[in-house]
Amino acid sequence: MGNKPKSKSKSKADRKERRSAELDEISLLNEWIESQKPDSGSNPLALKPLPDNAPVGRLHDGSFSAYSAATKFSELPLSKKTMDALKKAGYVKMTEIQRASLPHALCGRDVLGAAKTGSGKTLAFVIPVVEKLHKERWGPEDGVGSIIISPTRELAGQLFDVLKTVGKFHNFSAGLLIGGRKDVEMEKERVNELNILVCTPGRLLQHMDETPNFECSQLQILVLDEADRILDVGFKKSLNAIVSQLPKHRQTMLFSATQTKSVQDLARLSLKDPEYISVHEKAESATPSRLQQTAMTVPLDQKLDMLWSFVKAHLNSKILVFLSTCKQVKFVYEAFKKLRPGIPLKCLHGRMKQERRINIYSQFCEQRSVLFCTDVAARGLDFNKAVDWVVQADCPDDVASYIHRVGRTARYLSGGRSVLFLTPSEMKMIDKLKAAKVPIQVIKVNGLFLMTEAVLLILFAI
Template sequence: MAVTTPAAQKQAVAAFESLGLRTELAEAAAALGWKSPSPVQQQAIPLLIQGRDVIGLAETGSGKTAAFALPILQGLLSSDAKRTCAFYALILSPTRELALQIKEQVEALGSCIAVRCAALVGGIDLASQAVALGKAPHIVVGTPGRVVDHLSNTKGFSLKLLKHLVLDEADRLLHMDFEQEIDQILKVAPKERRTQLFSATMTSKVAKLQRACLADPVKVEVTTKYQTVATLRQQFAFVPAKFKDCYLAYFLTEVAGSAAMVFTRTCDSSRRLALLLRNLGFGAVPIHGHMSQPKRIGALNKFKGGERSLLICTDVASRGLDIPAVDVVINYNVPTNSKDYVHRVGRTARAGRSGRALTLVTQYDVELFQRIEALTGQRMEQFSAPEDAVMLLLERTNEAQRIATIQMKDGDKDKSGKRKGKRAGDDEDDRDMLTHKHYKKRY
């Protein structure tokens, strides 16, 4: 909730100043609507201002971005930093979307000092990013693979002057096999730097990385267990696998008008489900790793802006993304890793708001579902879905499934049978939605 009164604004500024932040930065934080520092910010910011290396263990949505961004921006305010400010900090992120979100938040917090920030992510032209690097940005945010590409190929881009290195969502970075790229970055980064490592959990790989790149770090631990917020209503529905799409359609009609994220296990599943739901009349857009970056950004912006009410996504959207006013999270596929459940449902019920999560459990998912309840220490409420009411949607759902299958085949192959660059389902403006030649007019 935004700070609205002068008294509340003044109180918020004082709360951030108490951590040792300069007034300009405290005012920037208050201007974003933050009433007070989050627990991870309270613990990490004073240590980082003192120049310590920090390893932060905090759950998703805990305010980690500001925890590492504000001390970096404070360093840029110093006179020494102003003289050698190009490539002052590098922030590594596991996904493109999270990197772009971090860039946006850094620019918002640093607007008072005209901070220059560049994003280096895949799916976007290398030349345009090279132009951005040529403008000597203060802070570079990127995915490890693309950062290594530019270190190897972009003239003038170097980490010789780097003062701060941040590894955000370190457990995810390592889970996605970025170890080799991170090693390459560490080899060219100066040893005299400040390093910050933030992770949701301390895995053996994260511990190894900590020993390799942090000097006498201080551990900041906000939570020691995976948990969900009290304002989240968690439900499950035990459904036959063959009727899962029908139950999903029924639930979406029950929450009509709500902004919902639907998580699937694979990219193809996201594509198929987006097409199916469009054929049923729902405003659905997909986001997954096989989409081009402009389409991923476009889909995300349409969902954020309220133009589309459903975002069908893989776990590429489960970490770190701050999407305002997500009312419902649906686990179409039960996550195989129980910890991913916490990250998924963390997209709703943020910043004190209420939210709702539904997990569709088939006869093949019972063990995975039980692991989630054991991890969170909570028993979920069963969602009531009368079978006769659900089955009223069966004929329409079966037809939508058939058409979605045809649309995917049409999108994957051209007349010669070769794969095309554009895939049906990735572009929410494709004419093969409701007007597809195979769609029956009676629906």
């Protein structure tokens, strides 16, 4: 009993000391960020990287190191909590999109980030979100400080996992708000206490319309991931309704593999002199260099035969097969399942219940199999173990859709292969792809019917 007051006193002193240290760190970070702020419109990738073992932070003469030239996370003005989380997760060197965008994002600028799929865009916006709220000393009573909007439930779930990794040692509360879940009433009770929301547009709007006292008047950062899709016609009404309820004075970041420059889009989001960062705009290819891409003419009545032959020739691969509609996905999946090709088959489409979709996605991440899907799997999803092949059995609607689909393979430092089936009337797509700097090899096959395994192995140079 006698020791209790002493223990409380010590605990209070510890908290006071930690708080003082945190305030000192925030003051130092703000001074560093302000003193070395990159010029607006500048490209950090053009700067000479810091030498190995160069001093970082405040230097002997009282000045600070140039974080615009950083190539490692440890060279950025980040809090110890964020730095510890990145180290624990094994993040050391930055990718190009991270190097180019983080110096601008950390000093509070609006950012339009465009980079190839699999290039590390998620960390490029999650880190500034966590750091902004940390420096503002955001707490439960402050409400929603950041909203990250994703076009699909699966991608939102993936983003939430990255957020939990980066924010591991912070004290923010975060929530995943996506459709198809039964616990919407429980969400309504807790959503007002959350600091960071990762959500799909429909679910966020549902809370804005239905949840008592839910408001975002103190919002600090809005992020749109796969922004081109969210700005598209399908989400236009929802997005306009969401943005109308957000404060205009905020930081806004848009990231995608293919980015908008539409003045109308930027105006409706209230972007202020955004930094347009397209790290691969001058690259020779719009798709990853480790991706081998092939297209072939397949008559419509022989498409399923070709797909069957392809699957039979690649029984030891992980294959993602894109089809145009839910109905086609279900039909091809059921038909092939009855034929028993000798490899596990799965299907994924927008009409499936959320829990089922997440289970299938998780299973495909872990095992060799064929996943038949609609474009619900084309955006941003990162399958843990490399996808060997992306097969587009149906021609995509446009070049952007093609790029997003093939982006499920050859991610980060992995290689990958893709094949696009085109009917004779769809061959104009080849010209569009080449005009968009997509290096694709066209295979012409005459008299195609049921291809033998041997022929397929030669065609695709396995």
